[in-house]
Amino acid sequence: xxxxxxxxVVTKILVPVILLFGLYVQFHGDYGPGGGFQxxxxxxxxxxxxGLVFGLDAAKQVAPPLIVQRLMAFGVLLYAGxxxxxxxxxxxxxxxxxxxxxxxxxxxxxxxxxxxxxxVGITVATVMMLLFYGFAxxxxxxxxxxx
Amino acid sequence: MLDFVTEHLPxxxxxxxxxxxxxxxxxxxxxxxxxWALLTTWTTFALSxxxxxxxxxxxxxxxxxxxxxxxxxxxxRVDAANALVIAIVAGIAxxxxxxxxxxxxxxxxxxxxxxxxxxxxxxxxxLIGVAITGDAFNxxxxxxxxxxxxxxxxxxxxxxxxxxYTAAIRYLITGTIGATFYVIGVGLLYxxxxxxxxxDLAVSIAGMDNNTTVQAAFAFIVIGLGLKVAIFxxxxxxxxxYTYAPSVVTIFLAATSTKVAVYALMRFLFTVFGIRFDFExxxxxxxxxPLAIMGMFIPSIVAAFQVDVKRLLAxxxxxxxxxxxxxxxxxxxxxxxxxxxxxxNHALMKAALFMALGAVMLRLxxxxxxxxxxxxxxxxxTTAGFALGGLSLIGVPLTVGFVSKWLLIQASFASQQPxxxxxxxxxxxxxxxxxWRVVEVAYxxxxxxGRVRQExxxxxxxxxxxxxxxxxxxxxxTDITIRLASxxxxxxxxxxx
Numbered sequence: 273x274x275x276x277x278x279x280x281v282v283t284k285i286l287v288p289v290i291l292l293f294g295l296y297v298q299f300h301g302d303y304g305p306g307g308g309f310q311x312x313x314x315x316x317x318x319x320x321x322x323g324l325v326f327g328l329d330a331a332k333q334v335a336p337p338l339i340v341q342r343l344m345a346f347g348v349l350l351y352a353g354x355x356x357x358x359x360x361x362x363x364x365x366x367x368x369x370x371x372x373x374x375x376x377x378x379x380x381x382x383x384x385x386x387x388x389x390x391x392v393g394i395t396v397a398t399v400m401m402l403l404f405y406g407f408a409x410x411x412x413x414x415x416x417x418x419x
Numbered sequence: 420m421l422d423f424v425t426e427h428l429p430x431x432x433x434x435x436x437x438x439x440x441x442x443x444x445x446x447x448x449x450x451x452x453x454x455w456a457l458l459t460t461w462t463t464f465a466l467s468x469x470x471x472x473x474x475x476x477x478x479x480x481x482x483x484x485x486x487x488x489x490x491x492x493x494x495x496r497v498d499a500a501n502a503l504v505i506a507i508v509a510g511i512a513x514x515x516x517x518x519x520x521x522x523x524x525x526x527x528x529x530x531x532x533x534x535x536x537x538x539x540x541x542x543x544x545x546l547i548g549v550a551i552t553g554d555a556f557n558x559x560x561x562x563x564x565x566x567x568x569x570x571x572x573x574x575x576x577x578x579x580x581x582x583x584y585t586a587a588i589r590y591l592i593t594g595t596i597g598a599t600f601y602v603i604g605v606g607l608l609y610x611x612x613x614x615x616x617x618x619d620l621a622v623s624i625a626g627m628d629n630n631t632t633v634q635a636a637f638a639f640i641v642i643g644l645g646l647k648v649a650i651f652x653x654x655x656x657x658x659x660x661y662t663y664a665p666s667v668v669t670i671f672l673a674a675t676s677t678k679v680a681v682y683a684l685m686r687f688l689f690t691v692f693g694i695r696f697d698f699e700x701x702x703x704x705x706x707x708x709p710l711a712i713m714g715m716f717i718p719s720i721v722a723a724f725q726v727d728v729k730r731l732l733a734x735x736x737x738x739x740x741x742x743x744x745x746x747x748x749x750x751x752x753x754x755x756x757x758x759x760x761x762x763x764n765h766a767l768m769k770a771a772l773f774m775a776l777g778a779v780m781l782r783l784x785x786x787x788x789x790x791x792x793x794x795x796x797x798x799x800x801t802t803a804g805f806a807l808g809g810l811s812l813i814g815v816p817l818t819v820g821f822v823s824k825w826l827l828i829q830a831s832f833a834s835q836q837p838x839x840x841x842x843x844x845x846x847x848x849x850x851x852x853x854x855w856r857v858v859e860v861a862y863x864x865x866x867x868x869g870r871v872r873q874e875x876x877x878x879x880x881x882x883x884x885x886x887x888x889x890x891x892x893x894x895x896x897t898d899i900t901i902r903l904a905s906x907x908x909x910x911x912x913x914x915x916x
Contacts, residue, residue: 345441352438355430365430367486 276325283325290318298393302382308389312396319397320404328408337405340398347395354387424466428473429482429495432466432505433548433561435459436512440540443533452533453520456540460513463543467502467509471903474502479910481553489553490616496553499906503759504550504682507766511674512543514770518882519667522777526665528578535575539671542568546679555605555691556615558683559598562647566594569676573664586659593646593656600643607636621691628697637698640687647680650744651714654737661733666777669729673736674770678762681743685755689911694750707748712842714741719849723856728779729786731853732772735812738846739765745839746827754830755908757823760900764819767893768811771886775805778875778883788857793866801875802861804887809854811890814847818894822901 294315301307323331355366363370368384424431439459443452473480479498483489497505516539527535545565552558570591576583609615611632612623627633642653649657657677661669692699715738722734739761746758776786778801783790795802811818824843831839874880893900 342445345444348441349438352434355434356438359427359430364483364486365427365434366484369486 279325283321287318287322290321291315294318294397298389299386301389302385308392308394309396311389312393312398313400315393316397316400316404319401323404323408328405331401332405335401337402340401340405343394344398344402347391347393347398350391350394351388352391354384354391358384425469425473427482428466428470429480429497429551430484432463432470432509433495433544433551435466436463436540436544436547440537440544443537443540447533449524449529449532452536453516453523456516456519456536457513459540460509460516460543463547464506464509464513467506467547470497471502471506473497474499474906490614490619493557494553494616494618495551496618497551498910499903500686500759500908500910501550501682503763503903503907504679505547507678507763508543508546508550508675511671511766511770512539514882514885515539515667515671515674518670518774518777518879521876521878522667522781523665525781526579526667527575531575531578535572535665535667538568538572538575541565542572542671542676546675549679550682553617554615555608555617555620556602559602559605562598562601562683565676565679566598566647569668569672570594572668572672573660575668576664579665580663582659583663586656586663590656590660593653597643597646600639600646602643604636604639604641604643607632607639611636617686617691621693624691625693625695628695634698637692637696637702641684641702644680644684644687648677648684648744649680649737649740651710651717651737651741654714654718654740657737658730658733661736662727662730666729666773666780669733670770670773670777673732673773674766677736677740678766681740681747681758681762685747685758685911688747689750689755694912700750703748703750707744711741711744711748712839714738714744715842715846716741716849719846719853723849723853725853726788727786728788728791728857729773729776731788731857732769732776735850735853736765736769738850739769739812741846742823742827742843745843746830749830749834749836749839751830751834752905752908752912753833754827755911756901756905757826757830759907759911760826760904761823763900763904764811764823764890764893767819767886767890768808771808771883771890772805772812774879774883774886775801775808778879781875781879782873788860791857791860792864793861793870795862796866797870797872798874799872800880801883804880804883805861806858807887808890809858811894813850813854816894817891819890819900820894822894822897826901 294311297306297314298308298311301311319331319335322334358367358370359365361370368381369375370380371383372380436459439455443455474497479496482495484493484495523532523535542565545561545568548561549558549565552561570587573590574584574587608620611627611630612620614620614623624633646653661673664672688699694700718734718737722731722738725731725734743758743761746754746761779791779794779798780786782798811820814820814824824847828840828843831837
């Protein structure tokens with residue numbers, strides 16, 4: 273894509289904005305539309321756009337597959353881990369009220385949903401990236417005679 | 420500690436394998452993956468034992484997830500019916516993981532081996548989730564968790580035979596249609612009632628017999644789950660998926676996944692819709708019963724002509740689903756007891772048979788019937804295990820297969836349909852034909868030249884023989900299983916107030 277000057281310049285301008293917007297949707301999800309799932313997709317779209325324009329290897333340098341894969345597992349563990357914390361504190365699984373004593377303002381619910389949504393965001397973003405790596409990096413190793 | 424575990428048992432039952440699965444991704448070594456999966460599945464099995472114990476002492480356990488009270492919140496509701504299914508899934512998972520290592524090393528590509536254990540744990544979590552939840556939409560979510568991991572596990576067989584990929588895609592498409600139909604049905608029910616909690620749904624739709632939306636929801640849910648169950652004409656995904664998946668995957672799927680789907684179907688038919696629902700009674704009599712009978716015969720006959728023994732057993736599984744469906748279509752307490760016990764018994768026999776085949780695959784690299792010549796001499800323990808499992812499949816007395824069929828025959832007499840008993844006996848005779856074909860080749864064909872005695876490793880023989888022993892033990896001492904199965908039938912029928 274070396275000759276597509278406009279594409280490259282626009283991408284360089286857009287990618288940080290997309291990533292920032294992803295983070296906004298992630299952390300503003302409590303107050304407005306959004307949340308972990310949407311944020312994860314937007315964040316991954318930034319990386320994927322970068323990969324489409326500058327090549328798969330460049331994207332893999334920014335987000336190495338090995339780390340992306342570990343983060344994918346980490347997101348699930350973060351979500352489930354919040355549940356384990358509430359269990360350990362003596363309430364039902366994923367009952368966020370126990371996380372903070374201020375029940376009137378539902379602060380515990382707030383903390384809980386923030387952590388859980390972060391887990392969702394991380395896992396969704398990394399799964400999207402891995403799907404992109406998987407399809408884009410696929411070499412057609414199935415020869416005709418193999419069938 | 421035990422109090423804590425007992426109090427949060429329903430949540431732990433699902434969460435333990437769910438949390439354990441991504442941990443393997445963090446440290447992808449085959450030995451660690453196997454050991455970790457082994458620890459997890461046996462823990463899950465222990466938890467399911469506690470759950471069964473709890474259900475014997477109280478009618479049902481209800482757990483509010485996240486502290487939100489049902490019907491608004493998601494409720495995990497365990498009675499005898501799902502405790503039985505959870506125990507099947509967890510027990511088979513523990514034995515399969517014990518058995519798996521050598522077979523997976525031989526059949527799955529090296530770097531994919533740790534991933535297999537991730538998928539297995541996810542699948543266990545999903546299947547237990549389907550069984551444990553009392554929320555219709557939550558059931559869909561767990562159904563997808565288990566199905567997606569299943570499709571991938573089937574595709575892992577692609578190293579041995581590339582047809583595994585097409586089998587997996589076909590399963591994916593059919594399975595997704597099934598799940599979509601199910602969720603459409605749940606959506607329609609939600610439209611009418613405004614609730615997703617199963618117990619609450621049962622109360623709300625009582626007396627809505629002539630509501631066409633409820634009837635459409637019934638049709639969508641039954642067909643959707645029917646695809647997952649592999650009811651006779653909807654079974655086309657099953658034979659290829661079972662044949663080309665790695666042996667360990669076939670063992671696990673054959674013993675658990677269709678069982679869980681049968682449970683979900685029964686839960687909807689009898690607890691949510693309830694047999695006072697006229698539309699359902701007609702469907703049971705004029706749709707389920709004929710399909711059950713066709714299912715008992717046609718796949719059995721097809722099985723008798725197969726050359727690949729794995730495929731033969733896959734068709735036999737479809738036929739066995741016919742028996743379960745027969746119990747469902749009679750819709751009495753006795754017939755549901757027979758179906759519930761057959762869920763358990765069929766899991767025992769098919770797991771034992773497929774484990775024997777997995778051992779054959781490890782040593783001979785083939786399950787084509789002609790290649791099995793003389794394995795009675797080269798692999799005596801494996802072949803003996805297969806033969807005993809086969810006897811159980813036929814329904815010979817002193818095995819679990821006999822218990823299932825006996826109860827089913829009693830149920831058909833009790834329902835004033837003695838001709839069904841005759842059909843059950845005749846279809847069992849077809850099972851004699853296909854089991855005999857394998858036994859004949861194994862014991863009475865000469866050993867090919869150059870083949871030496873090469874028994875399967877102990878790590879595979881022990882789980883296999885535990886299951887074979889269970890086939891005989893539960894065929895003689897039927898106290899626990901019949902008690903649990905009849906409690907399950909009562910829970911299914913009497914669950915709706």
